[in-house]
Each structure stands twice: as C-alpha cells, then as structure tokens.
Amino acid sequence: MGFLLFLIIFFIVVRLAWPWISRKLQEKAARMMAERMQRDFERQQRQHQGDPFFSMFSSFFNQGQASRRQSPDPSAPVRRKVFTRDVGEYVEYEDLEGNYHYQSTETRTVVEESQISDAEWEEIR
Numbered sequence: 001m002g003f004l005l006f007l008i009i010f011f012i013v014v015r016l017a018w019p020w021i022s023r024k025l026q027e028k029a030a031r032m033m034a035e036r037m038q039r040d041f042e043r044q045q046r047q048h049q050g051d052p053f054f055s056m057f058s059s060f061f062n063q064g065q066a067s068r069r070q071s072p073d074p075s076a077p078v079r080r081k082v083f084t085r086d087v088g089e090y091v092e093y094e095d096l097e098g099n100y101h102y103q104s105t106e107t108r109t110v111v112e113e114s115q116i117s118d119a120e121w122e123e124i125r
Contacts, residue, residue, distance in 0.1 A: 014021075
C-alpha cells in the first residue's frame, strides 16, 4: 500500500513540475549548443589566422561579436585594409539637363468581362 501511495505522489509531483523541468532542459541544451558554436568559431579563427583569403572576410564573420564587445581589445592585432586608397579610379558624373520622365503615347482600354461558369452544381445532403 505504501508503494502505491508513493507512485501516486511521485506522478503528481512529476506532472506538476514537468513544465519547469522541460524549460530547464531546453535552456541547458541551448546553452550547450551556443558554447559549442563559440568554441568551433574560435577554433576556426585560429586555424585560418594566417590565411589571406579568410582575413579578407574576417570582418564579415565577426560582425555579430563586434557589436557585443564592451571596448576594443588593445592587444588585438590591427587589421590592414584589403584595398589601399590609390587602388581604383575617380569617375566624374555630370547632371543631364531636361525632362526625362517617361510618358506613354498609347492608350489602353480595359473591357470588363462577365464571370463565366461552366459547371452546374447541386448540394449533396
């Protein structure tokens, strides 16, 4: 009799506490996944530290982390620009005088058609 009472109380407690238990398990799984992704990202950064192709896009990969930093890390290496200022050419633009708005010369006529029904239907009861 005592064992049956224990089982009933156990299932009642589990039933009442299940939303809290479930939420805690989901939070733990999300935290573990975030930590794993952070470790993988840091490992990837270390592997590609000297790779010139990867360094061109490192600012793109670090966008999310840069916004979370409190202050810039003074010990971090300074990144050099991919393109210097003397690369490229200056292009002059000039404004065109006049009215260049498109105006259609053809007129459209819209004919309203009646709705066509090709099937007769009857309600099934």
